[in-house]
Amino acid sequence: MTSTHPHPVITDESPSADANRRGPSFEASHELATGPVTSPPRTVDGFVREFLDQLNFGQGVKLSQSTINDQYLALARTVRSYLMASWLETGHRRRKNPTRIVGYLSAEYLLGRQLGNNLLASDLQGIAEQAMEQCGIDMAALRGQEVEPGLGNGGLGRLAACFVDSLATMDQPCIGYGIRYEYGIFRQTFVEGRQVEEPDSWLRLGSPWEFPHPERAVQVGFGGHTETSVDEDGTEHTRWVPAWQVRGVPYHYMVPGFRNGVVNTLRLWSAEANQAFDLQTFNAGDYAQASRAEIFAENISKVLYPDDSTPQGKELRLQQQYFFVACSLRDFIENTLPRDVDLRELPQRIIFQLNDTHPVIAVPELMRILVDEKGFDWDEAWDITQQCFAYTCHTLLPEALEVWPVDLLGRLLPRHLEIIYRINEEFLLEVRDAFPGDEGRVRRMSIIAEQPQRAVRMAYLATVAGAKVNGVAELHSQLLRDDVLPDFHAMWPEKFTNVTNGITPRRFLYLANRRLSDLINETIGTGWVTDLEQLRQLEPYADDADFRQRFRDVKHANKERLSKLLRVRDGIELSQDHLLDVMVKRLHEYKRQTLKLLHVVSVYEGVLSGRTPIDQVTPRTVLFGAKAAPGYHMAKEIIFLINSVAETVNTDPVMDGRLQVLFPANYNVTLAEKVIPAADLSEQISLAGKEASGTGNMKFALNGALTIGTLDGANVEILDLVGEDNFFLFGMTEPEVEELRQRGYVPSSFYEADPVLKATIDLIGSGHFTGGDRGAVSAVLDNLLNHDPFMALAGFGSYLEAQDRVERAYADPEAWSRSTILNVARCGFFSSDRSMRDYLDRIWLPGDA
Numbered sequence: 001m002t003s004t005h006p007h008p009v010i011t012d013e014s015p016s017a018d019a020n021r022r023g024p025s026f027e028a029s030h031e032l033a034t035g036p037v038t039s040p041p042r043t044v045d046g047f048v049r050e051f052l053d054q055l056n057f058g059q060g061v062k063l064s065q066s067t068i069n070d071q072y073l074a075l076a077r078t079v080r081s082y083l084m085a086s087w088l089e090t091g092h093r094r095r096k097n098p099t100r101i102v103g104y105l106s107a108e109y110l111l112g113r114q115l116g117n118n119l120l121a122s123d124l125q126g127i128a129e130q131a132m133e134q135c136g137i138d139m140a141a142l143r144g145q146e147v148e149p150g151l152g153n154g155g156l157g158r159l160a161a162c163f164v165d166s167l168a169t170m171d172q173p174c175i176g177y178g179i180r181y182e183y184g185i186f187r188q189t190f191v192e193g194r195q196v197e198e199p200d201s202w203l204r205l206g207s208p209w210e211f212p213h214p215e216r217a218v219q220v221g222f223g224g225h226t227e228t229s230v231d232e233d234g235t236e237h238t239r240w241v242p243a244w245q246v247r248g249v250p251y252h253y254m255v256p257g258f259r260n261g262v263v264n265t266l267r268l269w270s271a272e273a274n275q276a277f278d279l280q281t282f283n284a285g286d287y288a289q290a291s292r293a294e295i296f297a298e299n300i301s302k303v304l305y306p307d308d309s310t311p312q313g314k315e316l317r318l319q320q321q322y323f324f325v326a327c328s329l330r331d332f333i334e335n336t337l338p339r340d341v342d343l344r345e346l347p348q349r350i351i352f353q354l355n356d357t358h359p360v361i362a363v364p365e366l367m368r369i370l371v372d373e374k375g376f377d378w379d380e381a382w383d384i385t386q387q388c389f390a391y392t393c394h395t396l397l398p399e400a401l402e403v404w405p406v407d408l409l410g411r412l413l414p415r416h417l418e419i420i421y422r423i424n425e426e427f428l429l430e431v432r433d434a435f436p437g438d439e440g441r442v443r444r445m446s447i448i449a450e451q452p453q454r455a456v457r458m459a460y461l462a463t464v465a466g467a468k469v470n471g472v473a474e475l476h477s478q479l480l481r482d483d484v485l486p487d488f489h490a491m492w493p494e495k496f497t498n499v500t501n502g503i504t505p506r507r508f509l510y511l512a513n514r515r516l517s518d519l520i521n522e523t524i525g526t527g528w529v530t531d532l533e534q535l536r537q538l539e540p541y542a543d544d545a546d547f548r549q550r551f552r553d554v555k556h557a558n559k560e561r562l563s564k565l566l567r568v569r570d571g572i573e574l575s576q577d578h579l580l581d582v583m584v585k586r587l588h589e590y591k592r593q594t595l596k597l598l599h600v601v602s603v604y605e606g607v608l609s610g611r612t613p614i615d616q617v618t619p620r621t622v623l624f625g626a627k628a629a630p631g632y633h634m635a636k637e638i639i640f641l642i643n644s645v646a647e648t649v650n651t652d653p654v655m656d657g658r659l660q661v662l663f664p665a666n667y668n669v670t671l672a673e674k675v676i677p678a679a680d681l682s683e684q685i686s687l688a689g690k691e692a693s694g695t696g697n698m699k700f701a702l703n704g705a706l707t708i709g710t711l712d713g714a715n716v717e718i719l720d721l722v723g724e725d726n727f728f729l730f731g732m733t734e735p736e737v738e739e740l741r742q743r744g745y746v747p748s749s750f751y752e753a754d755p756v757l758k759a760t761i762d763l764i765g766s767g768h769f770t771g772g773d774r775g776a777v778s779a780v781l782d783n784l785l786n787h788d789p790f791m792a793l794a795g796f797g798s799y800l801e802a803q804d805r806v807e808r809a810y811a812d813p814e815a816w817s818r819s820t821i822l823n824v825a826r827c828g829f830f831s832s833d834r835s836m837r838d839y840l841d842r843i844w845l846p847g848d849a
């Protein structure tokens with residue numbers, strides 16, 4: 001290793017072997033240790049008592065002296081104590097009846113706030129509210145005190161959070177494994193229209209939902225070398241001698257099922273040094289060197305990488321990946337499995353689901369454990385390993401597929417690199433066997449890329465090792481088979497499957513949209529909460545004028561709620577009687593926020609130039625929410641352009657307030673829960689063939705927004721279910737996109753051919769939105785006119801035409817309401833409960849049904 005690493009410290013400072021063993025004979029002989037744990041009484045008085053105890057004995061304050069933060073922490077701990085009995089009972093039940101459990105391996109969990117969800121799951125909302133009232137406390141203020149754990153970037157991390165919610169609700173055993181980042185996704189602010197990132201110190205005011213278990217810490221090695229020896233039978237044995245070790249401390253989080261007495265566990269790992277500092281070095285006066293090991297270790301779980309989609313090949317990121325999977329495998333094999341289990345039975349006990357390639361280093365790690373540590377021969381170990389993993393791919397962008405340069409990997413994990421080479425060797429023999437004489441294919445399929453530098457292709461490793469490989473929407477899975485991994489599909493067609501993503505109806509309908517839930521409950525009962533297809537029963541009500549009115553009232557009230565929030569949060573005024581047109585998602589060129597912006601500017605330009613009389617403009621508010629990866633220059637320029645356009649359009653009297661552009665900073669789960677229920681129109685306008693699935697699209701449809709979208713990702717399936725009359729479809733299909741690219745796409749020809757597009761771009765280029773400064777927007781415009789990799793200019797015409805259809809439809813409130821109701825009624829398929837059912841049937845427990 002280079003000098004960035006601490007000097008080697010190999011200590012075995014892990015807790016004494018006994019520290020994580022269960023307590024002594026006490027357990028066997030005392031009722032108290034084995035009997036059921038009882039929850040506080042489920043009454044308002046019982047809740048108040050527990051709350052005051054938590055305040056007095058947990059926080060050490062009296063109610064009269066307590067701050068809002070004290071009260072929030074005490075309330076959270078109160079809810080926790082109600083869930084505790086179920087948590088312990090679930091663990092106990094699972095240990096008694098061992099089945100194959102799901103080990104969900106994900107570098108990200110974008111959980112969102114916990115308080116509301118845990119109150120909902122435990123059915124304590126009513127009691128808690130009355131209890132707080134009795135104490136004279138404003139419950140809304142306490143809810144507002146919680147900082148959401150933003151331990152993810154976007155769709156992939158939020159999906160993991162929805163999946164663990166569904167598994168608990170379905171009483172399926174699952175441990176979610178991940179990283180307890182000290183800093184989650186950055187907090188976004190705007191300074192003069194430009195994104196500025198601030199650290200997300202989510203732990204600063206306390207973290208009442210987590211349970212640290214230092215006594216269950218595990219050791220993780222890094223660096224060093226391997227040693228090979230030959231035993232008396234002539235068998236070779238290899239041993240990894242790491243150069244240094246880091247301690248992984250698990251933090252447990254409750255994952256409660258919806259009112260079913262089940263609480264699963266999310267186990268997030270935090271990295272610590274084995275010793276705070278080297279006392280001898282410290283005493284010798286080299287203070288910096290003395291704490292090197294500590295700094296190295298603690299850096300590992302310090303911060304979430306804020307890029308989604310462009311891997312930077314950074315060493316720290318590989319350290320994070322190995323750190324959390326090494327901890328998780330060790331934890332499962334040594335501390336979760338009963339001692340007496342024969343590891344040949346491992347596939348009957350666990351299936352590790354690889355959430356994208358981030359945890360794929362778990363594959364050679366399991367091989368290393370089985371072969372080097374447990375003495376299995378290679379073939380048997382490989383047979384076991386192949387049954388223990390399945391891989392989900394979440395992207396279509398070639399640049400998003402992770403590869404690790406072999407020099408980096410070999411330096412950090414020398415034994416793992418050897419194992420990967422051997423896996424590859426044997427795999428390529430198989431390829432040669434299946435396709436004799438086809439060396440081109442062998443080169444294409446090799447896990448090791450040779451160009452531009454020798455590197456391990458993690459998606460290939462995952463595909464070779466996994467029992468199954470899945471995409472996240474029908475179209476995506478098809479493109480995975482045809483374009484991303486075609487050689488692998490040719491070799492193992494049965495390995496490939498699809499599981500369309502889903503979202504949890506608990507958080508994204510029940511919790512986020514209480515008004516709509518109440519209306520639905522009143523109309524069809526509450527079964528939908530755990531069986532979302534029951535929403536179908538709403539279909540006939542689309543023709544009921546009274547119901548439609550109530551549906552509109554809900555939307556109106558949700559807009560009012562959002563408007564209040566934005567006023568306080570951002571000082572923004574949201575017009576109540578506008579069509580609310582929303583595009584919220586990570587900022588990425590393929591998602592085409594610029595296309596949305598071109599539409600906005602074209603409306604404005606139409607009025608400015610006199611082409612459109614102002615009274616013909618549909619009053620509309622366009623709301624953007626998006627974070628850009630800090631190193632993604634073009635994305636940041638687009639953010640600046642959106643803010644510039646917003647400032648000009650919002651204040652130009654010529655628009656008479658009919659067009660508003662809002663861009664509240666720091667879009668996150670908490671804001672999503674307020675924005676989505678208020679939206680009329682959902683923008684899902686990625687270039688076909690680029691968005692793997694999308695899950696925001698599902699959340700909007702389920703909350704009664706209509707979609708304007710392309711035939712991409714899960715839009716295809718939404719359109720299929722809701723019907724063409726209830727969806728604003730536009731743009732090229734994926735094959736049409738390919739065809740245009742083949743023909744040679746010249747964006748400027750679209751600019752020249754379409755006078756509206758030309759006027760729109762010219763207005764931006766004139767510096768109209770940037771105080772006359774043409775240079776300030778040139779990067780975005782040059783890119784559009786000369787490259788436009790995601791064909792925004794080619795999509796402009798059909799997009800504008802679709803927006804016209806939107807406005808005509810919106811002008812008829814009854815027909816619009818009918819469509820929104822049908823969207824809600826027909827989107828039950830997108831429950832993450834259904835996704836989990838599909839994973840169980842097709843991947844985790846096939847043949848079990």
Ligand code: 26V
Pocket residue numbers: 153154155156157159305306307308309310311312356394395400472501691692693694695713
């Ligand atoms: C990639 C990387 C690359 C290295 C730096 C950190 C990092 C973090 C995340 C990712 C994954 C990007 C892939 C992703 O988020 N895909 C999204 O997954 C959603 C859930 O399946 C899906 O709905 C979105 O369409 C897809 O873009």
